Amino acid sequence: MDQTADRPPSNLFYQSRARRPLLDRAEGVYLWDVDGNRYLDGSSGAMVSNIGHSNPRVLAAMRDQMDKATFGYRLHFENAPAETLARRVAGLMPDGLDRVFFVSGGSEAVESGLKFARQWAVATGQESRWKVISRYPSYHGSTLGALAVTGMALMTAPFSPMLREMPRIPAPTCYLDRDPLSMDERGLRYAEMLRQEILRQGPETVLGFIMEPVGGASTGALVAPDSYYARIREICDEFGILLIYDEVMSGAGRTGKFLAAEHWGIRPDIVVVSKGFAAGYAPLGAMIAGRALVEPVLDHGGFIHGYTYAGNPLACAAGLAVLDEILERDLMGNAARIGDHLKAELTGLMARYPFIGDVRGKGLLLAFELVSDRETMAPLPVGDNAYIRLVEHAYERGLIIYSRRTRGGREGDHFLVCPPMIATEDHVDEIMDKLTASLDALSDELGLPKGN
Numbered sequence: 001m002d003q004t005a006d007r008p009p010s011n012l013f014y015q016s017r018a019r020r021p022l023l024d025r026a027e028g029v030y031l032w033d034v035d036g037n038r039y040l041d042g043s044s045g046a047m048v049s050n051i052g053h054s055n056p057r058v059l060a061a062m063r064d065q066m067d068k069a070t071f072g073y074r075l076h077f078e079n080a081p082a083e084t085l086a087r088r089v090a091g092l093m094p095d096g097l098d099r100v101f102f103v104s105g106g107s108e109a110v111e112s113g114l115k116f117a118r119q120w121a122v123a124t125g126q127e128s129r130w131k132v133i134s135r136y137p138s139y140h141g142s143t144l145g146a147l148a149v150t151g152m153a154l155m156t157a158p159f160s161p162m163l164r165e166m167p168r169i170p171a172p173t174c175y176l177d178r179d180p181l182s183m184d185e186r187g188l189r190y191a192e193m194l195r196q197e198i199l200r201q202g203p204e205t206v207l208g209f210i211m212e213p214v215g216g217a218s219t220g221a222l223v224a225p226d227s228y229y230a231r232i233r234e235i236c237d238e239f240g241i242l243l244i245y246d247e248v249m250s251g252a253g254r255t256g257k258f259l260a261a262e263h264w265g266i267r268p269d270i271v272v273v274s275k276g277f278a279a280g281y282a283p284l285g286a287m288i289a290g291r292a293l294v295e296p297v298l299d300h301g302g303f304i305h306g307y308t309y310a311g312n313p314l315a316c317a318a319g320l321a322v323l324d325e326i327l328e329r330d331l332m333g334n335a336a337r338i339g340d341h342l343k344a345e346l347t348g349l350m351a352r353y354p355f356i357g358d359v360r361g362k363g364l365l366l367a368f369e370l371v372s373d374r375e376t377m378a379p380l381p382v383g384d385n386a387y388i389r390l391v392e393h394a395y396e397r398g399l400i401i402y403s404r405r406t407r408g409g410r411e412g413d414h415f416l417v418c419p420p421m422i423a424t425e426d427h428v429d430e431i432m433d434k435l436t437a438s439l440d441a442l443s444d445e446l447g448l449p450k451g452n
């Protein structure tokens with residue numbers, strides 16, 4: 001039977017996805033379908049549209065660039081938008097992260113970071129180092145290298161024979177732990193797991209450790225205790241291991257600072273950004289490292305890696321205009337302020353809905369998690385499909401949120417509430433009204449308890 005007969009050819013590869021409305025236009029925090037229905041973009045797509053839709057300045061910058069040149073191959077030409085953007089980004093980075101390698105998305109950025117790290121090891125006579133330790137759960141992208149360090153069984157399982165198995169340690173899900181330790185003590189306990197894993201693997205074989213400083217799709221805006229970040233940096237230094245921050249989702253200002261790393265004063269060795277970097281206006285990402293790592297690679301013939309579309313003038317012109325908007329309108333300040341407000345509102349929902357077990361995140365990278373018992377943090381039954389049902393209830397009410405159920409290791413339905421960084425208090429009110437109605441509908445549907 002043809003399961004896809006009534007579906008558009010562009011979506012035929014997704015067996016389970018319900019047919020979605022046809023997008024007509026988008027502006028600010030809203031999108032409209034061709035029937036005139038309006039949707040509040042409460043997840044900025046997949047945490048991408050950070051400065052909102054149809055930003056006039058970005059569109060004008062792209063039009064200007066289109067009139068000049070949309071493509072010049074990077075081995076034939078430098079281009080001004082790429083040069084300027086690289087300089088501007090380097091200026092925003094923690095000390096010494098001054099070399100920017102452009103790509104067209106998050107997976108490409110992670111892939112580039114992994115391969116660059118390996119080439120650095122080879123160039124510096126450390127041939128035995130190749131293992132990149134990651135966390136479980138985690139998401140680092142869909143290409144085979146990025147998948148090899150991704151900790152989500154659902155996404156990796158069919159491909160496991162094609163992947164080079166990499167070691168993983170548990171992500172610091174301290175909020176689930178029931179022990180007498182303080183949060184900072186728990187953070188140190190999770191960091192120690194990295195040290196133990198390095199020793200188990202043999203430090204001379206370990207190349208890097210990759211982590212999302214604020215979690216995204218995998219852990220739902222997971223923030224570790226402060227102690228974790230500094231200790232992880234120390235452990236990497238102790239063994240000469242490269243610390244790779246995957247800021248594809250947390251970067252470009254969403255947490256209230258350009259890099260989430262800045263909240264803890266951490267300088268990673270390699271950092272990757274995408275998503276909000278060009279905020280949905282063009283495919284763009286970057287892998288950023290310091291010259292101390294880049295020079296040895298250059299001395300050994302240069303980075304043997306690159307993508308045809310990388311650093312193209314149109315994408316970089318979009319990225320540059322997005323950066324101007326973020327900085328000149330203080331959208332990071334707004335993300336911090338509105339994020340605090342939205343987080344407080346979401347936390348307030350816990351009084352009415354005992355099945356909300358946790359609210360977490362930083363700036364406008366926020367999430368809540370549903371549980372069947374707040375004391376034990378036991379998840380809702382898998383068969384409830386809460387992560388799908390609540391999103392559908394919200395969708396019917398014109399609110400888009402983003403959800404996942406993490407399976408294996410630990411389980412839970414979590415929901416990312418991440419509107420664009422231009423969101424106002426009125427938008428937060430609208431999100432909360434629609435979300436409350438959606439939670440009521442979910443509680444009625446699944447028979448979950450609720451207060452007044």
Ligand code: PMP
Pocket residue numbers: 046105106107108110139140141142212216217246247248249274275
């Ligand atoms: N890393 C992280 C942390 C991500 O959230 C994502 C996308 N969800 C990726 C990498 C992969 O990015 P892309 O889908 O642009 O390839």
